[in-house]
Amino acid sequence: MESKLRELLSDAELLGFYEQMVLSREFEESCAEQYTKGHITGFLHLYSGQEAVAVGTTAGLQKEDYILSAYRDHAQAIVRGADPNRVMAELFGKATGICKGKGGSMHLFDPKLNFMGGYAIVAGQFPIAVGLAFAAKLKQEERIVTCFFGDGSMNQGNFHEALNWSRVWDLPVLYICENNFYGIGTVVQRASALPALHRRTCGYDIPSEKVDGMDVIAVYEAVKRAAAWIRERQRPYFIEAVTYRFRGHSMADPATYRSSAEQEIWRSRDPIPNFAKRLIDEGITDQAALDEIDARCTARVEEAVRFAEESPWPEDSAVWEDIYV
Amino acid sequence: MPHLNMVQAINQALAQEMERDDRVVLLGEDIGKDGGVFRVTEGLWERFGAERVIDTPLSESGIVGTAIGMAAYGLRPVPEIQFLGFAYAALDQIFTHAARIRNRSRGRYSCPMVIRTPYGGGIKAPELHEESSEALFCHMPGIKVVVPSGPYHAKGLLLQALRDPDPVLFLEPTRLYRMIREEVPEGEYTIPLGKARVVREGKQVTVVSWGSMLERVLKAVGPEAEVIDLMTLSPFDAETVLASVRKTGRAVVVQEAPKTGGFGAEIVATIAEEAILYLRGPVLRVAAPDVTMPLPKLIDAYLPTMDHISNAVQEVLRY
Numbered sequence: 255m256e257s258k259l260r261e262l263l264s265d266a267e268l269l270g271f272y273e274q275m276v277l278s279r280e281f282e283e284s285c286a287e288q289y290t291k292g293h294i295t296g297f298l299h300l301y302s303g304q305e306a307v308a309v310g311t312t313a314g315l316q317k318e319d320y321i322l323s324a325y326r327d328h329a330q331a332i333v334r335g336a337d338p339n340r341v342m343a344e345l346f347g348k349a350t351g352i353c354k355g356k357g358g359s360m361h362l363f364d365p366k367l368n369f370m371g372g373y374a375i376v377a378g379q380f381p382i383a384v385g386l387a388f389a390a391k392l393k394q395e396e397r398i399v400t401c402f403f404g405d406g407s408m409n410q411g412n413f414h415e416a417l418n419w420s421r422v423w424d425l426p427v428l429y430i431c432e433n434n435f436y437g438i439g440t441v442v443q444r445a446s447a448l449p450a451l452h453r454r455t456c457g458y459d460i461p462s463e464k465v466d467g468m469d470v471i472a473v474y475e476a477v478k479r480a481a482a483w484i485r486e487r488q489r490p491y492f493i494e495a496v497t498y499r500f501r502g503h504s505m506a507d508p509a510t511y512r513s514s515a516e517q518e519i520w521r522s523r524d525p526i527p528n529f530a531k532r533l534i535d536e537g538i539t540d541q542a543a544l545d546e547i548d549a550r551c552t553a554r555v556e557e558a559v560r561f562a563e564e565s566p567w568p569e570d571s572a573v574w575e576d577i578y579v
Numbered sequence: 580m581p582h583l584n585m586v587q588a589i590n591q592a593l594a595q596e597m598e599r600d601d602r603v604v605l606l607g608e609d610i611g612k613d614g615g616v617f618r619v620t621e622g623l624w625e626r627f628g629a630e631r632v633i634d635t636p637l638s639e640s641g642i643v644g645t646a647i648g649m650a651a652y653g654l655r656p657v658p659e660i661q662f663l664g665f666a667y668a669a670l671d672q673i674f675t676h677a678a679r680i681r682n683r684s685r686g687r688y689s690c691p692m693v694i695r696t697p698y699g700g701g702i703k704a705p706e707l708h709e710e711s712s713e714a715l716f717c718h719m720p721g722i723k724v725v726v727p728s729g730p731y732h733a734k735g736l737l738l739q740a741l742r743d744p745d746p747v748l749f750l751e752p753t754r755l756y757r758m759i760r761e762e763v764p765e766g767e768y769t770i771p772l773g774k775a776r777v778v779r780e781g782k783q784v785t786v787v788s789w790g791s792m793l794e795r796v797l798k799a800v801g802p803e804a805e806v807i808d809l810m811t812l813s814p815f816d817a818e819t820v821l822a823s824v825r826k827t828g829r830a831v832v833v834q835e836a837p838k839t840g841g842f843g844a845e846i847v848a849t850i851a852e853e854a855i856l857y858l859r860g861p862v863l864r865v866a867a868p869d870v871t872m873p874l875p876k877l878i879d880a881y882l883p884t885m886d887h888i889s890n891a892v893q894e895v896l897r898y
Contacts, residue, residue, distance in 0.1 A: 295875045296704030347875040358705040358874035374707050375665065376637050409636035410668070437637050439613030445636040511613055568873075570880035577870045 257536040259471065265538050271313065271470050272533060272544065275305040275526050277551040278329035281338060282501075284555045285328065285345060285359075289505045293563070294345045298359050301329040303468075303500035306525035307432050308333045308402075310473025311495075314481055315400060315428075320368045320386050322379040323402040325360035326432075326499075327372030330402060334369045336362065342558035348565035354576070355568045368397075376437075377410035379403065384416045387425035391488070398484050400428045406437025408454060409445055417458040420490040428480055429460075429492040432467065438503040439511040452494035460490050467495030468523045471532075498523070580762040585755050586619050588730035588763045589695075592737040593620065593657065595767055597627050600655060603741060606633040606642055607659030607695075616661055617697055617756055639669035643694065647677050650692045655741060663698035663750065664707030670715075677746045678721030693740045693747045699791050700835055700867075700882050701754030705874035709753075711790075711836035711867075716748050717813040717845065723747040723772055724813040728793040730761045732810060735770030743772060752791035759794065775816035777823065781805035784829040784892055787820055787846055792833045792883065799885035800892050812842055820846060821854050828859040829895045835882055838866035860898025863891045 259268055282300040289298045301308070308330045312321070323330045328345070332338055336352060344351030345359050353363055360374040370386065373379040383401035390397040407413055408431065420427045433451050435442050443449045452462040461483075465476040473495055480491045498520035502509035533539045583591065597603045605611075605620060611634040614621035624632040635642050639660055646656035660666040666673070673694070680690040700709040716724050725740055725747055727733035733751065740747040778793070783803040788796045793808050800806065805823050809815055824830050830850055832843040843864045850862055865883045873881055 296702070297708060347877075356705070356871075356873040356877060361705065374705075375668065377668075406637040409638045409641075411638065411640055412668075438609045438616065440609055440634050440636075444634060506616070567876045570877065573868060573870055573873055573877050573880045 257538060259536050259538060268533060268538055271309050272529055273547045273551060274309045274333050275470060276548055277554060278305045278308065278332060279526060280551045280555040281328060281332060284559055286505060288559060296358055298505045299326040299503065300501045301326050304432055304434060304497045305329060306470035306473055307467045307495045307497055310470045311400065311430055311477045313474050314477030315398060318368065319398040319400060320370050321400045322370045322383050323372045324379060324404055324407065325372055325374045327362050331362045331364060331369055335367045336364050336369065338554060338558040339561035342562040343565045346562040348562055349568040350565040354572060377407040377412040380412045380416035383427055384419050384425060387420065387427045388423060391425055396485065398426045398428050398481055400430060402430045402432060405431060405433040405435065405442050405451055406445060408451060417455060417460060421458045421460050424489045426484045426488050427490040428484055429490065431494045432497055433494050434497050434499045438507065452492060455492045460492050462492035464494045464496060467497030468525045470525055470529055580764055582760045583730050583763040584757045584760050585730045585733045586617060586757060588734040589619050589737055589751065590621060592734040594623060596738060596741045597631060602653065602655045603657060604631045604633060604654055605657045606635050606646060608635055608637055608661050610634065610659050639665050640672050643669040643672040643677065646692045647672060647690055650690045651680060651688050656692045658692065658694050660694060660696040662708050663696045663712060664710050666696055673722065674719050678719050681745060682721060689744045690746045691744050693749050695749045695751060697753040698750045699752045699754055700872060700878060701791060703875040703878060706872045709872045713750055713812055714836060714840055714842045717842050723811065725772060725811050726750045726790040728790055728808050729759050730763050732770060734763055735768050736810060738767060739769040739772055754791045772811045773814050773816060775807050775809045775819040777805060778808050779806040783827055784831060784895055785823040785827045786831045786833060786892065788833040792835050795885050796833050796888055799888035804892060817849050824850055824854045825857045828857055830862045831865060831891045831895055833865040833883060833888055835867055837869045838864055839869045841866055860895050863895055865891045
């Protein structure tokens with residue numbers, strides 16, 4: 255059978271997409287378990303269901319490009335290359351965490367990977383992305399700044415200020431809206447005057463498109479195209495990835511505002527089994543090989559949990575560290 | 580009398596005032612259909628409808644700004660900010676407009692609104708979800724700052740705040756939301772703003788506190804201490820504090836916010852100005868260090884503990 259996928263990517267890359275999505279899912283589901291056990295505290299926002307967006311986007315970028323995210327940031331950090339052990343340890347609050355166990359779930363940060371942070375304040379990351387892009391422009395370094403955000407954040411002033419500035423100054427910002435339809439429990443139609451979110455950029459003359467955020471290949475192709483466009487023109491671009499979170503807003507949210515029928519429909523669009531089926535249908539792999547990947551990801555996450563459990567707590571004196579220069 | 584926690588007491592106060600005064604409207608993120616992230620407004624949307632319990636888009640500046648407009652028009656809006664750390668996005672509206680409408684209009688308009696928000700540490704979430712930045716708001720003239728320390732006072736203070744002619748920031752200590760149950764009268768009652776209360780009388784040292792620290796203070800200190808719950812931070816009841824200090828000759832101030840520029844400093848300065856000749860020794864502050872709120876193990880190393888409080892009390896008793 256003719257494989258459309260093989261025209262785009264090598265088998266290794268395709269299986270890599272699958273593995274990253276599975277790793278992200280396993281990681282998040284394991285986080286839920288660790289939260290229930292009381293090993294992870296505070297607020298925990300899980301990414302299950304949205305994996306295709308992080309994987310497809312990250313694959314479409316270069317290593318020197320910057321990435322910023324919101325508070326649902328574990329998968330984005332891991333897909334970018336953050337060590338799952340250290341991310342899990344961060345969620346546990348251990349000294350070996352990626353931010354020394356002091357930042358927690360919502361504030362992952364790994365400058366070595368140009369992963370410039372998860373931001374707990376909704377829309378807080380927008381102006382920072384603009385600033386990074388401006389700095390890249392002034393220093394004449396060719397980088398795209400990619401800014402992940404949710405549908406809810408588009409109603410904050412920061413969003414509008416950032417979009418305007420990035421177009422006034424023509425900055426290389428790639429906006430990735432992860433539209434999962436809910437800002438906590440408020441559905442997008444009750445919060446946005448124009449629920450077709452990608453159309454909201456026209457006021458800033460920023461081109462935009464909508465993509466199926468449950469399809470990793472669709473996201474990858476859109477981002478790769480957009481990234482090339484931005485690199486050529488040095489101008490901002492906007493992608494709305496339509497997706498769905500399978501869990502509540504956070505572990506504290508029972509998510510009673512969504513009907514089970516609605517959730518069923520989206521579960522049937524789960525990006526992982528659908529991509530697995532496509533890989534098999536196009537003859538790229540077989541179920542046994544995918545099972546092996548699944549098992550590897552499970553083991554990887556188990557190792558991360560073990561690492562986090564066995565890691566030491568920060569010393570009390572760490573409270574005083576990294577405060578003032 | 581029913582035993583309620585603070586969430587239930589606040590919910591009851593809101594419902595009763597909405598029943599009594601149809602100018603009262605609530606607005607905020609997820610407060611309506613969803614009942615609020617801490618369930619404080621649960622059931623009010625069903626009872627009073629979507630036009631009085633308004634689900635807003637995610638925009639704190641918009642929530643407060645809109646409330647200012649509603650207030651100037653004659654309504655009594657009650658904006659909810661989901662966490663105090665999210666109010667920073669609304670500081671522009673709070674500081675530059677809400678706090679100044681009365682002055683700016685030379686008394687012709689006011690801004691009767693109550694900004695409710697959970698705040699403070701002890702829920703094992705990091706930085707912005709746990710901070711105690713009440714001093715910022717106390718510094719700004721034109722806005723009252725109220726902090727209940729338990730369900731009974733939460734209801735009475737909130738009912739009073741809802742009838743106040745000026746903007747009130749009503750800070751609800753998140754750690755206490757479901758921790759303490761108290762007898763709360765079902766009927767209406769108010770507790771005046773700007774008045775502190777002597778929680779426990781003592782002769783040798785005055786311990787001043789508010790909000791979630793009060794519960795720790797009461798456990799940490801003995802009968803030698805006179806414990807004062809400020810309840811309103813701005814304007815704060817200096818007379819009650821000074822009368823106590825003149826009697827005991829010693830004072831300790833306990834706050835969970837970082838030390839520098841915290842509200843405790845204002846109390847210490849007032850004691851220094853007004854009662855220094857009554858003092859037998861230094862006035863001590865028990866406070867969090869001047870650092871960002873960490874997660875989660877280090878919260879115990881950050882927030883003032885009962886040991887910190889009792890050590891400070893013992894220290895001043897040496898004089």
